Amino acid sequence: MxxxxxxxxxxxxxxxIQTVWSAITNTTGVTPPMFNCVLHSTLEAGSRMDYTDxxxxxxxxxxxxxxxxxxxxxxxxxxxxxxxxAPTRVEWELDELSAxxxxxxxxxxxxxxxxxxxRDVSGGWPTILKRFKxxxxxxxLPLTDRMKLGMMSAMSFMLPKRLLKTNTDKRSASLPxxxxx
Amino acid sequence: xxxxxxxxxxxALASSPRRKLLDLLKGGALSTGDLVAAFxxxxxxxxxxxxxxxETAGLVVSQKKGRVRYxxxxxxxxxxxxxxxxxQYAGHWSQALTMLKHSVEAPGKPLDDSLPSHSIEExxxx
Numbered sequence: 001m002x003x004x005x006x007x008x009x010x011x012x013x014x015x016x017i018q019t020v021w022s023a024i025t026n027t028t029g030v031t032p033p034m035f036n037c038v039l040h041s042t043l044e045a046g047s048r049m050d051y052t053d054x055x056x057x058x059x060x061x062x063x064x065x066x067x068x069x070x071x072x073x074x075x076x077x078x079x080x081x082x083x084x085x086a087p088t089r090v091e092w093e094l095d096e097l098s099a100x101x102x103x104x105x106x107x108x109x110x111x112x113x114x115x116x117x118x119r120d121v122s123g124g125w126p127t128i129l130k131r132f133k134x135x136x137x138x139x140x141l142p143l144t145d146r147m148k149l150g151m152m153s154a155m156s157f158m159l160p161k162r163l164l165k166t167n168t169d170k171r172s173a174s175l176p177x178x179x180x181x
Numbered sequence: 182x183x184x185x186x187x188x189x190x191x192x193a194l195a196s197s198p199r200r201k202l203l204d205l206l207k208g209g210a211l212s213t214g215d216l217v218a219a220f221x222x223x224x225x226x227x228x229x230x231x232x233x234x235x236e237t238a239g240l241v242v243s244q245k246k247g248r249v250r251y252x253x254x255x256x257x258x259x260x261x262x263x264x265x266x267x268x269q270y271a272g273h274w275s276q277a278l279t280m281l282k283h284s285v286e287a288p289g290k291p292l293d294d295s296l297p298s299h300s301i302e303e304x305x306x307x
Binding site for chain 2 (some may be wrong): 006007008009010011012105107122126127129130142155
């Protein structure tokens with residue numbers, strides 16, 4: 001039984017594929033479902049991408065764009081700012097089920113067994129996907145989610161210095177350009 | 182009766198072989214062949230039918246790698262089930278406990294006046 005160490009997360013959203021694509025690849029401000037982060041990237045294959053806080057001071061997640069084919073496929077490497085785990089690979093796939101319904105599937109590839117990254121993404125992706133569904137279908141996140149995000153933002157002074165973008169930039173520069181697999 | 186979007190999830194969970202399939206996938210993706218082999222008492226066809234129901238409910242996502250089809254557990258619908266009930270009640274409880282904490286910490290204030298009376302029908306988001 002040689003199963004690949006991939007994790008798959010999927011959700012169906014009642015919206016046209018272009019709307020879902022725009023929400024996922026939004027670079028014009030905060031994306032509430034992505035823990036209120038701002039995505040900084042030119043979104044071209046080979047370009048760097050960073051998910052930072054609103055001020056652009058701390059970077060929670062970074063990587064390189066590997067493939068981008070609007071509105072169906074977005075592949076990038078994935079490094080958690082918190083940890084020193086090697087880059088993993090994330091594939092976003094959008095399927096147009098109908099004019100008003102889209103399936104989003106996230107495949108996270110190469111998660112080392114027992115790593116902190118694996119532990120965190122197993123709870124993280126379901127949260128992110130259902131928040132995208134809420135954001136796109138209802139225009140906002142549920143109150144309890146907004147309260148949690150507000151609380152996280154109020155506690156951001158407690159976050160480690162390694163998340164400062166000046167530090168993640170250094171780490172990113174020293175990473176191999178090719179991710180696992 | 183209007184269809185509940187979580188109906189297929191509950192239908193899928195209301196079967197012991199299908200719950201066993203999910204248990205098997207909890208540790209990581211498995212090929213369809215591996216899953217069939219885990220049910221010596223069922224035919225290949227029956228296992229495939231069960232997998233189909235789980236896939237329709239979104240609880241299993243299958244992906245083809247070369248000639249092998251791998252089945253992954255998708256935790257998203259389960260978290261939506263959790264959100265719908267457990268986290269709402271958890272919200273009530275944590276709110277009630279916070280208020281209890283405030284009331285016991287406030288000097289000279291009788292408990293009864295400050296404790297909220299919660300009913301389960303209340304919508305915490307309202």
